[in-house]
Amino acid sequence: MSDPTTPVARPIADPPPTVISAGPVTLPAPGRGTGLQVRVSPPATGADLPVIVFSHGFGQSMNGYAPLADFWAAHGFVVLQPTHLDSRTLNLPADDPRTPRVWRIRIEDLTRVLDGLDRLRAAVPGLGDRLDPGRVAVAGHSWGAQTASTLLGARVLDADGVPGEDWSDARVSAGVLLALPGLGDDLTPFAAEHLPFMRPSFAAMTTPALIVAGDRDQSSLSTRGPDWFTDPYTHSPGDKSLLTLSGAEHSLGGISGYAAAETTDENPARVALVQRLTSAFLRSALNPGDTAWKAAATALEEDPTPLGTLRSK
Template identity: 65%
Template sequence: MTRSAAATTDVAVSAPAPVISVKPVVLPAPGRGEDLRVKVSAPATGRQLPIIVFSHGFGSSLDGYGPLADFWAAHGFAVIQPTHLDSRTVGLSPDDPRTPRMWRFRVGDVKLVLDRLDRLEAAVPGLAGRLDRSRIAAAGHSFGGQTAGVLLGLRVRDPESGRSEDLSDSRVKAGVLLATAGRGGADLTPFAADNFPWLKDPSFADMTTPALVVAGDRDDLPLSVRGPGWCTDPYFLSPGSKSLLTLFGAEHSLGGIPGYEVSETTDENPERVALIQRLTWAYLRDALDIEASAWAAARRGLSERDHPLGRLESK
């Protein structure tokens, strides 16, 4: 076994369970212009299942991120994946009047999911009465990481109203932010400022909910002039209990989390994906007060200076 493979398997996980998935579950969403379509996945066995609401990256859908959603569901989580309005499956035109507030619709989608847990639970055979609504996490990749961050306390200045509102949700107890945006202002490229105005002036000062931030040290997005370090801002600029996993050699897809064999994966690395699966699982079990031993082991293993896959730090 190689050093990197051994490091990946050091994070012990429970045995996988069969998973039941239902899609699409349609939630009426007045004022959105489209009903919200959702995928729900959960293990076929077990009770008091903690919940992860996962927000996809720009253009993806409820069908994306199988490497994460499938793993989490097979190891004890109920995973809920809404399809946001920017999804290619929705097909909004660039001049659609909803576009400037796309970030706000995304936050509303997650809140609607949390408001309609009864309906989502009833849509999955055998899931009724098995959700633990006191243990809810928000997770997301790229644009979805910002969406999850808003639920944790990140504030976005609305490009239309000019206001920065508190849209955090007390039902969300922890978060996982994967390859997501950092500071705005002079850190943005002209392309980002022109096309993604909700990135211009975020504030992490009130993002107090515990979170794990995951960033690739080769994630050189066309959104920031700062390079890969931009995606570490949610860790360094936010208060409270936070952890940062920096993945060596990882680009924006972090080794392949957007899907199985998807074309946008430019840095395919199964060991890296396996590490993210295990680390996020262990982190959320600790942050949601389920058990702490797996996360403690992960912190010991990933804090080594010579670790081949990445570095984990916490504050």
């Protein structure tokens, strides 16, 4: 019999894989007014690494969303995070002539990142050929999800309801869209007047995607309730999944940062679920035959106290 005063040895959990992060790596951006700063975060080891290009929400930067970026990189992805012109780190004045075009420049930023893959991977010692440019996903939160959705095929309608430019990119094979705003039919008067890009059409968003919405996400830009954020799933073609998080507001539990001030619904377990399911979805979407997504979906379905529900089509 063991001595009850002797501490019981407990197994030590494996430490998370080491992540390397380099930034800012600046890409030339003629006509943008300033170079495009990007953070590059790969795992320290591994080969044939798929890529996630992440678009931040309003005011954030390449240094935000560490709960997602760190997790994805630790689980085998190279995460590329550009800083858009609306970032608080850049202090773009409201009367700057670029301000009305920031939503377009955001889309161009993501394309620039894809065009600059060689420069970005060369900036991280030892990354080089470990990155697989043939397996690319885009992701984003809030305005960043709107930005990312255009590379998946979403279009912006003009005042007459005619779809605008097609920014879809054949290099992108999958997407994760977190708290993506819905259709423009129910915008508040302010949003309708000042945010012309918030009139999307998802009819041509054909690239496979996981859409994540909170069932308590009440936007000040829409007269509808939280179901507004399910529009991208409802109104897009097949090969889509919708994860609806119970009790989640716009920060989805705190994905924008560790102890981020804008988090109104802090919930580490909810963030962990988003981490696991987004990673599993992208693994399977970018690796034919991978069963991570099926296993994650089954685990959520069988959870006696699930933090959300999942639908697919």
